[in-house]
Amino acid sequence: MNTTQGITTSGDFAEIKERLGIGADKVYGVIGAFSEPDELVKAGRKIKEMGYTKLDAMTPFAVHGIDDALGIPYSKIGWIVISIGLCGTATALLLIWWVGAINYPLVIGGKPLFDFTFSIPVTFELTVLFSAFAAVLGMLGLNGLPRLYHPSLRYSHSHRATDDRFLLVIEADDPKFDALQSVEHLKSVGAAAVEVVEG
Amino acid sequence: MSVVVEQDPALLVVNPRLVPGGQDYHDVTNKISGIIEGEVFKTPMKYWITLSVTGGILVLLGAMLTYLVATGIGVWGNNRPIGWAWDITNFVFWIGIGHAGTLISAILFLFRQKWRTSINRSAEAMTLFAVACAGIFPLFHTGRPWRAYWLFPIWNSDLNLWQNFRSPLIWDVFAVSTYGTVSALFWFTGLIPDLATIRDRATTKVRQWVFGVLALGWRGSARHWRNYEAAYLILAGISTPLVLSVHTIVSFDFAVSVIPGWHTTIFPPYFVAGAIFSGFACVMTLLVIARWSLNLHDLITIKHLENMCKIMLVTGSIVGYAYGTEFFIAWYSGNGYERFTFLNRAFGPYYWAYWTMISCNVLIPQLFWFKRMRTSIPVMFVISITTNIGMWFERFVIIVTSLHRDFLPSSWGYFRPTWVDMCTFTGTIGLFLTLFLLFARFLPMIAMSEVKGVVADEKHKFKGQELVAR
Numbered sequence: 035m036n037t038t039q040g041i042t043t044s045g046d047f048a049e050i051k052e053r054l055g056i057g058a059d060k061v062y063g064v065i066g067a068f069s070e071p072d073e074l075v076k077a078g079r080k081i082k083e084m085g086y087t088k089l090d091a092m093t094p095f096a097v098h099g100i101d102d103a104l105g106i107p108y109s110k111i112g113w114i115v116i117s118i119g120l121c122g123t124a125t126a127l128l129l130i131w132w133v134g135a136i137n138y139p140l141v142i143g144g145k146p147l148f149d150f151t152f153s154i155p156v157t158f159e160l161t162v163l164f165s166a167f168a169a170v171l172g173m174l175g176l177n178g179l180p181r182l183y184h185p186s187l188r189y190s191h192s193h194r195a196t197d198d199r200f201l202l203v204i205e206a207d208d209p210k211f212d213a214l215q216s217v218e219h220l221k222s223v224g225a226a227a228v229e230v231v232e233g
Numbered sequence: 234m235s236v237v238v239e240q241d242p243a244l245l246v247v248n249p250r251l252v253p254g255g256q257d258y259h260d261v262t263n264k265i266s267g268i269i270e271g272e273v274f275k276t277p278m279k280y281w282i283t284l285s286v287t288g289g290i291l292v293l294l295g296a297m298l299t300y301l302v303a304t305g306i307g308v309w310g311n312n313r314p315i316g317w318a319w320d321i322t323n324f325v326f327w328i329g330i331g332h333a334g335t336l337i338s339a340i341l342f343l344f345r346q347k348w349r350t351s352i353n354r355s356a357e358a359m360t361l362f363a364v365a366c367a368g369i370f371p372l373f374h375t376g377r378p379w380r381a382y383w384l385f386p387i388w389n390s391d392l393n394l395w396q397n398f399r400s401p402l403i404w405d406v407f408a409v410s411t412y413g414t415v416s417a418l419f420w421f422t423g424l425i426p427d428l429a430t431i432r433d434r435a436t437t438k439v440r441q442w443v444f445g446v447l448a449l450g451w452r453g454s455a456r457h458w459r460n461y462e463a464a465y466l467i468l469a470g471i472s473t474p475l476v477l478s479v480h481t482i483v484s485f486d487f488a489v490s491v492i493p494g495w496h497t498t499i500f501p502p503y504f505v506a507g508a509i510f511s512g513f514a515c516v517m518t519l520l521v522i523a524r525w526s527l528n529l530h531d532l533i534t535i536k537h538l539e540n541m542c543k544i545m546l547v548t549g550s551i552v553g554y555a556y557g558t559e560f561f562i563a564w565y566s567g568n569g570y571e572r573f574t575f576l577n578r579a580f581g582p583y584y585w586a587y588w589t590m591i592s593c594n595v596l597i598p599q600l601f602w603f604k605r606m607r608t609s610i611p612v613m614f615v616i617s618i619t620t621n622i623g624m625w626f627e628r629f630v631i632i633v634t635s636l637h638r639d640f641l642p643s644s645w646g647y648f649r650p651t652w653v654d655m656c657t658f659t660g661t662i663g664l665f666l667t668l669f670l671l672f673a674r675f676l677p678m679i680a681m682s683e684v685k686g687v688v689a690d691e692k693h694k695f696k697g698q699e700l701v702a703r
Contacts, residue, residue, distance in 0.1 A: 071689050091455035094258060094430070095682040095689070096462050100455050109463035119471075129386060133395040145399050155404035155482050159411040162475045166415040166468060170422050173464035174449065177457040181450035193433035195453045196426065198258035198685075 060233030062185035063088075063205040064216040066225025067194070071097040074200035077223035078103035081202065084219055088208035092186065092195035114172035115165050122164025126157040185233045206233075249536050251348050251687050256531060258685045265427075265679050266434055268527055279526070280674065287666040294660025297653055298373055306376045308653040314639045315648040320370040322628040323658050325483055326511070327367035327665075328409065329504075329624065331416070332476050333512020334360025338419060339472035342465075347690065348540055350683035351532050354427075355523065355673070356516045357420040362668040363515070364413040366661040371405075385410075401485040408482040415475055419468050422461075425451050426682040480504045487631065494574040494635030497562065503555035510548035510594070511624035517541050517617040521610060523673060532679055539607045545620065546601040552627070553595035570640070578634045582647060586630050593623020 068074040074091060078100055081089060089104040091097065100106070127150075134140075135147035145152070174180065186192055186203065195201050202225055204216045213230045220228045252261070301308050311318045334356040341349040372378045383389070384406045386396055396403045429451035432444035451457070484500035517538065524533045563575040578587050597619050600606040607613070633648050672678065 070692075072693075092453045093455065093458065094262075094453060095426070095686040096458040097455070097689075101459050104455060106456055106459055109460045111460055111463045111467065115464075115467050130398045133386060134398055138395045140394075140397070142397055142399055152399045155401075155478070155485070156398060156407045158474075158478055159404075159407040162471050162478075163411045163414060165471050166418050169464045169467045169471075170418045173422070173460045176460045177454075179449045179451065179457070184450065184452055186452060186454075192452070196430040196433045196451075197262045 060185075061206045061213060062188070062231045062233045063203050063208075063211070064213065064220055064228060065092075065186065065189045065192075065201050065203050065231050066220035066228040067191055068200040068202065068225060069198070071100075071200055073224060074202060075099045075103050077202055077220075077225060080223045081204065081219060085210050086204055086208050086216075086219075088205040088211070090203040090205060092192070092201040092203065094196050094198060094200075097200065109176070111169060111172050111176060114176075115168045118168030118172075119161050119165035122161040123157055125164070126160035127153060130156060185231060189229055189231045191227055249534070250691055251351065251534065251536060252684060252691060253531060253534060256688065258688060261532070261681055261684050261688060262430055262434070264529075264532065265677050265681050265684075266431055268673070269431055269675060269677060270434070270436075270440075280670070284667065284670050287663050287670060290660060290663025291667050292663075293656055294369075294664055297657040297660055298369070300653065301373055301657070302378065306374060308651060309657075310649055310651045310654050312646070312648075314644050314646050315633055315636045317632055317636065318648050319629075319650050319654040319658060320374045321486075322625065322632050323661065324367050324370040325504075325628045325632075326625050327363045327370075327661065328412075328483055329480065329508035329511045329628075330515045330621075331360040331363035331367070331412070331512065332480060332505070332508035333516050334358070334363075335412075335416060335419075335472050335476040336509050336512065337516070338423070339469040339476065342469045343473060346540075347687050348537050350680055350687050351534075351537055352516065352520060352541075352679075353683070354420075354423065354680045355519060355669075355678050356512075357416065357423065358672045358676075358678070359512075359516060359519060359669065360416045361413070361420060362665050362672075363512075364409065364416065365668070366665050368409065368413070369661060369664075401482065401489045404482045405486055408479045412475060412479045415468075415472060419472055422465060422468060423680055423683075424676065425449060425461075426453065427677040427680060429453065430681055431677065477505055480508045487635075492635050493568070493570040494578070494631065497559065499555055499558055499562070503552070503559075506548050506551040506555065507594075507624060507627060510545060510552055511621055513541055513545050513548065514617040514620035514624070517545070517613060518621070519669060521614045521617070523678065527673070527678075529679070532684065535608050538610070538613060539604075542601045542607040542613055542616075545598055545616070549594055549598035549601075549620070553591075556591065556595065574635060574638065577638055578630060581634065581638070583630065583634045583637070586626050587634070590623050590626040590630050593619045594627060597623075 066077075068077060071093065074093070074097060078089065078091060082104060087105070091100050091104060093100070130153045131148045139147050141147070186201075189201070191199060192201070202220065202223075204211060204220065206213075217228050217230060256264075309318070309320060311320065334353075337349050337356040338353040341353070372381055375381065375384075380391075383392055384396070384403075396406075398404075425448060428444050428448035432441065432448045435441040435444055481501035481504065484504035487495040488497060488500040490496060520533055520538070520541075524530060560575050563571045566572075578584075597616055600612065600616065606616075637646050637648060639645060
């Protein structure tokens with residue numbers, strides 16, 4: 035298992051590590067690998083039944099069913115998108131109304147200074163634009179990305195989670211977590227290459 | 234994964250494996266990452282030579298635009314009565330091509346069409362590059378591209394007035410810029426997991442750094458995937474009406490005017506169908522070349538290409554139907570100007586453009602009724618090219634023939650492109666191909682994470698069945 039590789043921890047650096055919850059004295063969790071998504075889901079369900087609550091998986095693609103097996107709640111992204119999207123609608127309508135009817139009223143072709151009909155295209159586009167930014171930035175925000183480092187990367191096969199392995203994680207802040215026992219639990223549900231991963 | 238659907242063996246002919254040859258997750262990673270890591274290009278000279286040719290054409294674009302800015306837009310052939318000619322034709326042509334990318338990535342995603350996974354990434358990239366090419370024309374048609382920010386409602390003291398939100402032209406500014414931005418966001422979101430794959434395989438410092446930064450620290454956590462999938466679904470959901478709105482608004486540029494031949498309510502659906510038709514043709518041209526040159530036969534199968542042929546047949550026929558409807562309505566309206574415009578399109582001075590359009594867009598794609606034609610690579614390649622020619626002519630016919638006969642015969646004219654017109658358009662093709670070649674070489678051109686999802690799915694679907702021979 036990796037140690038801190040001889041890095042001297044002084045002042046600021048130690049504080050950063052403390053805030054990120056990493057360091058030689060910390061344990062991130064126990065990780066094991068599966069080679070098929072349905073094995074992962076089955077194992078995840080069993081581990082969950084053992085009473086663990088702080089579980090995660092690392093997979094090369096979205097494995098359907100793993101969320102329910104591990105008890106991962108629904109994404110809140112929809113609420114973010116609809117609120118920001120409606121801000122886009124309001125921005126567009128206010129812009130068109132203020133610009134055309136208040137700040138610079140100019141009669142063109144006898145058309146009204148403001149009307150909802152000719153506002154539809156721009157209003158729609160700004161709603162979509164705001165929603166798209168909300169969806170992408172909201173997704174990154176909820177996921178805590180971008181991020182330079184994560185303790186799970188210390189797992190010796192973590193690079194295969196973006197290739198062909200399906201990893202199951204029991205995190206150390208789980209009340210039921212016990213390094214040695216959790217390793218045995220993961221092995222008992224069929225995980226390979228089980229390791230205790232330092233923070 | 235809990236529901237196992239057994240495939241009826243008789244259906245194998247109709248629904249063959251999308252990822253054949255027993256390829257596993259790691260094979261998919263290897264094959265696609267290998268292109269970026271430089272293993273596929275055993276003879277890289279072929280690639281670099283092509284790139285230098287397209288790069289040369291790109292230089293031509295730079296030269297033409299410099300000449301235009303230095304001289305004035307008079308170097309283009311636009312003149313009264315044809316104030317919009319090649320530039321707007323090219324603008325609509327490129328924007329239309331982009332639409333297939335969004336259709337494949339968003340609409341087929343919502344319809345759960347699994348075959349899209351092999352082609353969506355390159356189609357989305359194509360969208361971005363096509364929008365970039367399209368943007369050049371209106372931007373330079375302004376004559377002073379450095380004042381392009383005047384198009385947006387940004388307060389500035391040189392202008393001292395606001396945009397007219399009652400004009401379809403400002404709607405178009407919003408539609409196209411939103412479309413470009415959202416397509417880029419959608420494309421990048423789809424890339425994140427694959428960028429992480431490349432990062433984790435990186436053997437050189439440069440690749441480690443570049444992909445490390447681009448992947449934003451993605452590690453494939455199940456919690457992240459849940460937010461990611463929800464965000465991706467929302468993006469697909471908002472991109473679908475977006476793509477329909479963009480070509481609708483482009484068609485408003487014409488339909489909201491009072492020019493005979495333009496002032497018709499059929500334009501929005503007709504433009505959208507045409508856009509998808511031309512876009513699919515362009516995706517097909519690019520994919521046939523990519524499949525051949527990068528040996529992607531196992532990932533882009535005949536099944537994928539055949540499905541695209543079917544979509545081209547449908548959209549091509551919709552376009553043909555729209556041509557017929559336009560003619561019928563011109564007669565049925567009883568409006569003399571309207572009737573004249575349409576007869577003049579078919580039999581007037583631009584008859585050659587009209588009949589090129591009809592043969593390329595309506596007649597030739599009918600060959601796709603035959604399975605032998607839909608599964609023949611040379612046939613579909615040629616048809617994809619004729620379709621793009623035909624769709625370019627469609628925009629030319631709509632724009633130029635409607636303008637060249639004004640209400641007063643004293644204002645009649647005939648448009649001929651100048652050499653600058655032609656070289657500028659050729660130049661944008663160079664820009665498009667250069668960007669696409671760079672993309673195919675330096676970024677994962679097939680969505681690995683999504684194809685792996687299909688691999689997992691097919692492991693269930695084809696359980697206990699022998700592998701289908703390729």
